[in-house]
Amino acid sequence: MIEIRNLSKSFTLHNQGSAAIPVMADAHLEVAPGECVGLIGRSGAGKSTLMRMVYGNYLAQEGSIRVGDLDVVSAEPRQIIALRRAVLGHVSQFLRVVPRVPTLEVVAEPLLRLGVPADQARARAARLLTRLNIPERLWTLSPTTFSGGEQQRVNIARGFVHDYPALLLDEPTASLDARNREEVLRLIEEAKARGAAILGIFHDEAARDRVCDRLVDVTAFTPGLAA
Amino acid sequence: MTLMPNAITAAPLLSVRGLTRRYGARIGCADVSFDLYPGEVLGIVGESGSGKSTLLSCLAGLQPPDQGKILFDGTDVLTLPEAERRRLLRGDWAYVHQNPRDGLRMGVSAGGNVGERLMAVGARNYGAIRATATDWLGRVEIAADRIDDRPSAFSGGMQQRLQIARNLVTGPRLVFMDEPTGGLDVSVQARLLDLLRGLVRDLGLSVVIVTHDLAVVRLLADRLMVMKSGRVVETGLTDQVLDDPQHAYTQLLVSSVLQV
Incomplete structure (x- = not known):
């Protein structure tokens, strides 16, 4: 479902002497449907960079990233938008929303964008928020006022509200208590069971051991760090 | 899917x-x-x-x-x-100006501002025009009882929402x-x-x-x-x-x- 080949990336900082900084060389990996692959490697090795490239958030200089039948590296913006809408979900570490939009709407939005009727979208959003222990009295409020852990759970609810065939998870269990961590791990296991291909970063080793089928050390793709 | x-x-x-x-x-x-x-x-x-x-x-x-x-x-x-x-x-087409004063008619009521654009594309029935205008004021979160007020009596944010209603009413x-x-x-x-x-x-x-x-x-x-x-x-x-x-x-x- 996700297939990365010969992927290379460098940043060119035009306003700092046009320094070109290579950050990834010849990366390759595959994630099959129903499989969860964890990215490991020390801080700065390029785990987040690789995830961002798969999501189309960072450009690549070389190589290919196939998600379903689209090559993200060479795709038009509108193809990536369509991919993100229907195929490729993303749970980032930070919630970025329009201020003042109620939590229930924030979570339902990915379904509304897919054309799911509003009552169905809200019902599904409500089920996820309940599972993730966000009290109903908070649903009409904007999540921008929530605690870090609550925002994280709203972000997770938003990422799991549609059954994406492929998912990117950036530290989904960070800043969660035991009960909510367990619920998130179950959501991941359920997504795998329905056939989702998942690529994730988990600093929580116990979580990683439980949901990941394989680990890929990105240090092998880091210029200057590869053994 | x-x-x-x-x-x-x-x-x-x-x-x-x-x-x-x-x-x-x-x-x-x-x-x-x-x-x-x-x-x-x-x-x-x-x-x-x-x-x-x-x-x-x-x-x-x-x-x-x-x-x-x-x-x-x-x-x-x-x-x-x-x-x-x-x-x-x-x-x-529609054009939303930065300054709502450039996109609204300040001497005409809120309902008139919305209805005017409908009439420009051929709407003639007063009741239907007023109903559509009321619906659009609601969509941009302007209370129905403000329909006869002039935009000069509105806050900047309300004026901008009215300009959006005026622009979008013709679909x-x-x-x-x-x-x-x-x-x-x-x-x-x-x-x-x-x-x-x-x-x-x-x-x-x-x-x-x-x-x-x-x-x-x-x-x-x-x-x-x-x-x-x-x-x-x-x-x-x-x-x-x-x-x-x-x-x-x-x-x-x-x-x-x-x-x-």
């Missing part, structure tokens, strides 16, 4: 090629080309004087370009007879917006952004929005075009351009934003 929504196969709603506008020896905008697809929001960013407003007014037919082509739904807009071009401006397919959140308080901006996002999504609008506010385009635009000295220096997916800018000017623009 369809993995590739049909938007991918649709033809562009707006095709722009080589659009150039000069002011004497000075360049307003030069050689701008892009395609806008149905349901897509294109943000145009750049600092003051970058040509983004000139480009928008050429696109919307407010001033003629010196060179270039604009196709709307396959029709060459620049060679259209004046009467047909005006019909386009009243119906299929346009393409909306041009010039700094629509520009003169508003931050709290009012958020409300307007939320409203615009909902309308774009629910009505499937195509939008060209000009702003210097990168936070606004991050939340509203699918794609970005970065302009400098009248030329497009970078284009791409909004979050990609903001998070991994390629051009020196875009890198400067993004890194100059104050973090809150």
Whole structure:
């Protein structure tokens, strides 16, 4: 479902002497449907960079990233938008929303964008928020006022509200208590069971051991760090 | 489940090629080309004087370009007879000004402002016009009991929402917006952004929005075009351009934003 080949990336900082900084060389990996692959490697090795490239958030200089039948590296913006809408979900570490939009709407939005009727979208959003222990009295409020852990759970609810065939998870269990961590791990296991291909970063080793089928050390793709 | 929504196969709603506008020896905008697809929001960013407003007014037919082509739904807009071009401006197209005073008639009631545009495309039944106007005031969160008040009695945020209602009442397919959140308080901006996002999504609008506010385009635009000295220096997916800018000017623009 996700297939990365010969992927290379460098940043060119035009306003700092046009320094070109290579950050990834010849990366390759595959994630099959129903499989969860964890990215490991020390801080700065390029785990987040690789995830961002798969999501189309960072450009690549070389190589290919196939998600379903689209090559993200060479795709038009509108193809990536369509991919993100229907195929490729993303749970980032930070919630970025329009201020003042109620939590229930924030979570339902990915379904509304897919054309799911509003009552169905809200019902599904409500089920996820309940599972993730966000009290109903908070649903009409904007999540921008929530605690870090609550925002994280709203972000997770938003990422799991549609059954994406492929998912990117950036530290989904960070800043969660035991009960909510367990619920998130179950959501991941359920997504795998329905056939989702998942690529994730988990600093929580116990979580990683439980949901990941394989680990890929990105240090092998880091210029200057590869053994 | 369809993995590739049909938007991918649709033809562009707006095709722009080589659009150039000069002011004497000075360049307003030069050689701008892009395609806008149905349901897509294109943000145009750049600092003051970058040509983004000139480009928008050429696109919307407010001033003629010196060179270039604009196709709307396959029709060459620049060679259209004046009467047909005006019909386009009243119906299929809408233009939201930065200052609501430029887009509203300040001496006419709120309901009249909305109803007037309906009448311009042929609506005649008073009851139906008033009902539609009331419905639209509700959609932009203006209470029905304000329908007979003049916009001069409204706050800036309400005026801007009224301007949006006036523009969208005819069901346009393409909306041009010039700094629509520009003169508003931050709290009012958020409300307007939320409203615009909902309308774009629910009505499937195509939008060209000009702003210097990168936070606004991050939340509203699918794609970005970065302009400098009248030329497009970078284009791409909004979050990609903001998070991994390629051009020196875009890198400067993004890194100059104050973090809150």
